[in-house]
Amino acid sequence: MERSFDVVVIGGGPAGYVCALRSAQLGKKVALVERDQVGGTCLNRGCVPMKALLSVAKTVNDVKKAARCGVWAEVSVDFERVASWTRHIVDRSKKGVEYLLNSRGVALVRGSAEFISRDAVMVSPSGDMLRARSFVVATGSRPYDLPDAKFDSKGVISSDEVFSLKQLPNRIIIVGGGVIGVEMATALAELGSKVVIVEIMDQLLPGWCPDVVKPVYDSLGKLGVDMRIGGRVVKLEAAGSAGYRAALSDGNLVESEFVLVAVGRRPNTDGLGLEEIGIELDRKGFVNVNGRLETSVPGVFAAGDVIGVPYLAHRASDHGYQVAEIISGKRKMFEQRPVPSVVYSDPEIAVVGLDEQEASKKGIEVVTGTFQLAALARALTMNRPEGFVKLVAEKESRRIIGAQIVGANASEIISACVLAVQSGMRLEEMASSVMPHPSLVESLMECAKMATGEPLHGTLESKK
Secondary structure: OEEEEEEEEEOOOHHHHHHHHHHHHOOOOEEEEEOOOOOHHHHHHOHHHHHHHHHHHHHHHHHHHHHHHOOOOOOOOOHHHHHHHHHHHHHHHHHHHHHHHHHOOOEEEEOEEEEEEOOEEEEEOOOEEEEEEEEEEOOOEEEOOEOOEOOOOOOEEOHHHHOOOOOOOOEEEEEOOOHHHHHHHHHHHHHOOEEEEEEOOOOOOOOOOHHHHHHHHHHHHHOOOEEEEOOOEEEEEEOHHHOEEEEEOOOOEEEEOEEEEOOOEEEOOOOOOOHHHOOOEOOOOOEOOOOOOEOOOOOEEEOHHHHOOOOOHHHHHHHHHHHHHHHHOOOOOOOOOOOOEEEOOOOEEEEEEOOHHHHHHOOOOEEEEEEEHHHOHHHHHOOOOOOEEEEEEEOOOOEEEEEEEEEOOHHHHHHHHHHHHHHOOEHHHHHOOOOOOOOOOHHHHHHHHHHOOOOOOOOOOOEO
16 A cells, blocks of 8 residues: 655654654644654653663662661562553553554554655565655664674663563673663672673773763772673683683683673664665764754655664654654754753762863863762751762853762753753853752752852862
């Protein structure tokens, strides 16, 4: 069957379904092609189930630490029940997305799309042909393995398979100490697994400022996580009932039931017929786009993970939203906005904009202020005094250009910093804000006062 649309979106993840919803909202006739489940990796086997698992794990850890507050309790985990609860959250969220698509009149087409011309895709296995004036490629990415640690669908797994486990692993090796590796290590260790992280670089979370990584490193150490920094797996073999035996570059052998490989992602661009119609890919297979997120073929756009790092659902959603407006003529170019990055470790890490070192590399003179959460009443009442908040501002204009937060609920506090960076808020404006007391967010006001050289509840440490 042949059908015609104004816009055909390929991929129903955060970039794709948001693009479809916004396009329909702007009056376009839209089809969304999805070969698996709407919501993509994030909703079905990534961000959402991971945060559900972390929520349970942090609850367990808080109970274990509650003795210092006068609460004595024992805790046990029914992993099967945890998995069931997580699936319920995923299913409920997925149904919500499907409802929105249907209510906006978006045609949800199940199957795999392949370009057969500049203005048409064929959907298999149905054989439907969809024609459109504009297409959006939002097919996302998937984990990749290593030559010495290949996925085997049994015990060498990716983050995609973690949420299908029937029971909590007694022992697990995590290859890769990036965001996914650290979040998985945090959750599994807090739930009671013995965790080994093998990271080839010289620190956990390579590329992140060492100052924000240290509290997380210390926390993982207290949880008993064995961190092999600067090492790699050189050989992996089956070890009978033990599961797997990994030979590390330092000569040590480590055994575990499972090996989780979390070393990066590759684009889902194969089988789409992109190059056949002239769409240019980079050497890793990601789609090249211009300042409109348009590919080398006019009228074909790309959004989300499929165009490269960072792999963030909220970034992908913004891509999808803006592409819909570009296609409709509501905007001309893609607008680069401050995008926060979060590690849902324990404590959490959240950053946006530039840190002090990045600003220096760009030749920007800055003033900074740092406030320790141990001096914040709300952090103490939550029994979560670890971490700090840091603001970075341009010295001359005093405009806030970055923030780094480590601590409880950093993922929530950072949103205020996103607004500050995006709006060009000055330090004095943040410092003069009246914020609720006691609260975690008032650390931003204290931090700004620190940066202006007039701290109230802290020692002056700002750099001018």
